[in-house]
Amino acid sequence: MKAVRIHEFGGPEAMQYEEVPTPTPAAGQVLVKLAAAGLNFIDVYQRTGLYPNALPYTLGLEGSGTVEAVGPEVTGFSPGDPVAYTGVPGSYADYVLVPADRLVHMPESLDIKYGAAAMLQGMTAHYLAYTTYPLQAGDTCLVHAAAGGVGLLLVQMAKQCGARVIGTVSTEEKAALAREAGADEMILYTQQDFEAEVKRLTDGRGVQVIYDSVAKDTFDKGLNCLAPLGYMVLYGQSSGPIPPFNPAILNEKGSLFLTRPSLFHYIADRASLEKRAGDVLGWLASGQLKLRMEHTFDLKDVAESHRSLEGRKTTGKVLLIP
Structure with missing residues (x-):
């Protein structure tokens, strides 16, 4: 499969679009075939080393797609299910392993790409408005x-x-x-x-x-x-x-x-994740919440997407398509 990895911290040119082995889910894991990955400013921070990770590192903390396979001890998910997640690295890729307890089902009526567009930014807006300072x-x-x-x-x-x-x-x-x-x-x-x-x-x-x-x-x-x-x-x-x-x-x-604050502390337990994701995805499905997705890039053009984001040339959500 293809993935975007960094072998050293730096500018957009530090990202390498390369061949890597397709992973196999272990106990408690789900293999997701990605339909889209969300681009977020935290990806830039990780690429530059402001938020350092062990290298080589596959960027991307948000995605949506369909379940390809489930590992032992996984219940509640089956191949073909539309799913979304955030907070798990590796979404700049064709496939990603996600712990089952970090994965959520998407409403059947919602375009699967909305999961990659809404999870991190939608739940961030949710905790800001409803919890950090409840407006x-x-x-x-x-x-x-x-x-x-x-x-x-x-x-x-x-x-x-x-x-x-x-x-x-x-x-x-x-x-x-x-x-x-x-x-x-x-x-x-x-x-x-x-x-x-x-x-x-x-x-x-x-x-x-x-x-x-x-x-x-x-x-x-x-x-x-x-x-x-x-x-x-x-x-x-x-x-x-x-x-x-x-x-x-x-x-x-x-x-x-x-x-x-950080989103990851506000969805640390399963109940909080399901509540915030359920609200955001449900509001999108019902039309109560509108999501702007006018910028999409092929995954192989990831450097261009980062330059656009850093240059403030984008509005709304930016998606990468494997």
């Missing part, structure tokens, strides 16, 4: 990168909770996408000072929570946008990690809360 009617939230894969889903979920949504994006085209998803106010950070705009839009009161996947470029000003007792939720660092700072600043700016 309530009357809250105002600031969503950075509001036209990105997580951003567009998070905007929709925030509106489901009854919150007012302010989003930041780089272009008018991206602003239109976020507004279509339900954002109430949009700030073009390339043309406007988002701190000044947030204060203007909230009459100086600030927002209850900021969902920030950008980090270094937005963190300091973001703290100034929070209302007292507000939450700064850092769930990514597309511009780089924030520099060290004195936690006393959180007190000075209004007894603020700072957290750096």
Whole structure:
């Protein structure tokens, strides 16, 4: 089978599209024939070594497809079942081994590619809006990168909770996408000072929570946008990690809360995984949640996909097709 592996950390050129043996499922494992793999910024972090793994390493933490074979002691899954997963490495490939307890069934009415598009980013938006800071009617939230894969889903979920949504994006085209998803106010950070705009839009009161996947470029000003007792939720660092700072600043700016969550802690047990995946996939199947998938790349063109993602040339979800 074909897979994309890195033998050393580096730029997009470090990824090698190569032949590797097709694995055989052991006890508790399922062999999945992949229909699509999801592209996420964490893949870039792993490729560059920001999040290092033992090499050689097959990239990709999210995929969907059909069950090809099951190992001993596996129950609940059979060959041909449409399935999806996230948090298991190796989705940049034709086949992947997935522990059965990390795999979920997909609704029969949903295009199988939606599984690869929705698992990581959809469940990330889910825990951000419903658990890390559970949004309530009357809250105002600031969503950075509001036209990105997580951003567009998070905007929709925030509106489901009854919150007012302010989003930041780089272009008018991206602003239109976020507004279509339900954002109430949009700030073009390339043309406007988002701190000044947030204060203007909230009459100086600030927002209850900021969902920030950008980090270094937005963190300091973001703290100034929070209302007292507000939450700064850092769930990514597309511009780089924030520099060290004195936690006393959180007190000075209004007894603020700072957290750096990860999806994998929010789906660590089977019940949490099934609940979040069930909500996201169910909402997609019913039409309650809309997913934008306008960018797809053949797996062999993976370097081009990474360059597009890092160059902020994509909106919504990006898929790799084996």
